Amino acid sequence: QSALTQPASVSGSPGQSITISCTGGSSDVGGYNYVSWYQQHPGKVPKLIIYDVNYRPAGVSSRFSGSKSGNTASLTISGLQAEDEADYYCCSYSSSTGSSTRVFGTGTTVTVL
Amino acid sequence: QVQLVQSGAELKKPGASMKISCKASGYTFISYYMHWVRQAPGQGLQWMGIINPNGGRTTYEPRFQGRITMTTDTSMNTVYLELSSLTSEDTGVYYCARDARWFDPWGQGTLVTVSS
Numbered sequence: 028q029s030a031l032t033q034p035a036s037v038s039g040s041p042g043q044s045i046t047i048s049c050t051g052g053s054s055d056v057g058g059y060n061y062v063s064w065y066q067q068h069p070g071k072v073p074k075l076i077i078y079d080v081n082y083r084p085a086g087v088s089s090r091f092s093g094s095k096s097g098n099t100a101s102l103t104i105s106g107l108q109a110e111d112e113a114d115y116y117c118c119s120y121s122s123s124t125g126s127s128t129r130v131f132g133t134g135t136t137v138t139v140l
Numbered sequence: 141q142v143q144l145v146q147s148g149a150e151l152k153k154p155g156a157s158m159k160i161s162c163k164a165s166g167y168t169f170i171s172y173y174m175h176w177v178r179q180a181p182g183q184g185l186q187w188m189g190i191i192n193p194n195g196g197r198t199t200y201e202p203r204f205q206g207r208i209t210m211t212t213d214t215s216m217n218t219v220y221l222e223l224s225s226l227t228s229e230d231t232g233v234y235y236c237a238r239d240a241r242w243f244d245p246w247g248q249g250t251l252v253t254v255s256s
Contacts, residue, residue: 028202030184063242065185072235072249073185078242116185120241126199127190129175134184 028123031056031132033116038138039107047135049100049117055130057098061120064093064102068113077102104137112139142166144236144247151253157224160250162236169217170194173239176210176221179249180232190239191219226254 032050039045049056049064056062064077075084077093080100090105100119104111117132147161162174176188189200191210198210209222219236231254237243 061241065243067185072246073243074246075242075244078240078244084244114184118185118187118243124202128199128201129187129190131177131185131187 028121028128028130031117031119031130033132033135035133036136036138038140039104040140041107041109043107044103044105045107045137047102047104047115047117047137049102049119049132051098051100051119051121051130052123053098054123055119055121056095056100056117058122059120060095062093062095062100063118064091065116065118066111066113067116073116107139109139112137142238142245144238144245146234146236146247146250149251149253151255152226153256154227154254156226156254157222158226158230158252159220159222160234160252161218161220162247163216163218164238165217167238170214174210174212174219175237175239175243177235177237177243177246178232179235180229183232188221188234193219226252228254230254 060080062080065073067073080095081093092103115135121128121130143165145163170193175190178186191198193212207224211220233249236247
């Protein structure tokens with residue numbers, strides 16, 4: 028199955044807001060509210076920051092928010108901070124193969140200018 | 141606290157097989173499915189498959205079908221990932237991650253290097 032499509036890179040200045048898109052199809056992003064987002068700093072383990080499209084786990088900053096429209100999910104980081112510089116991956120439940128699987132996005136590198 | 145601890149790094153020759161482990165603690169092992177995710181050097185995350193520790197039912201990403209096996213030992217609260225016919229393209233960090241429609245927590249990762 029093909030990876031979900033994310034922009035390769037997004038950048039912003041401290042304090043700004045940025046949005047990362049994650050585009051799939053009707054058998055994954057568009058068909059289920061099971062999109063999650065992960066932050067990964069270099070050499071580190073991925074960290075869950077959004078689940079079920081727009082829910083934040085305990086301890087995750089409220090500057091992170093998620094949404095979905097049709098086949099595209101989005102992650103918004105508001106009040107951008109230096110510590111937000113990392114790679115971000117979306118992931119969706121998928122039924123494209125006829126079984127219940129998962130598919131990750133291609134990943135987006137966020138740079139804080 | 142919920143914790144997943146993976147086995148150590150491995151060096152394998154092309155054509156060989158690998159078997160790595162992920163030991164869970166801090167929760168009822170059979171109550172949550174477990175995923176395996178791979179990350180090649182400098183690349184993104186790739187979902188490999190999922191196992192239900194309660195019975196061992198698996199679903200694999202089609203591209204790995206035929207050379208991947210996930211198993212579980214409920215007496216040891218451990219899941220295993222086997223991958224055969226290794227090539228250099230299998231080099232990367234392999235993560236286990238607990239399922240709850242999302243991946244959390246993750247193991248610390250196991251680096252597998254395939255090289256002659």
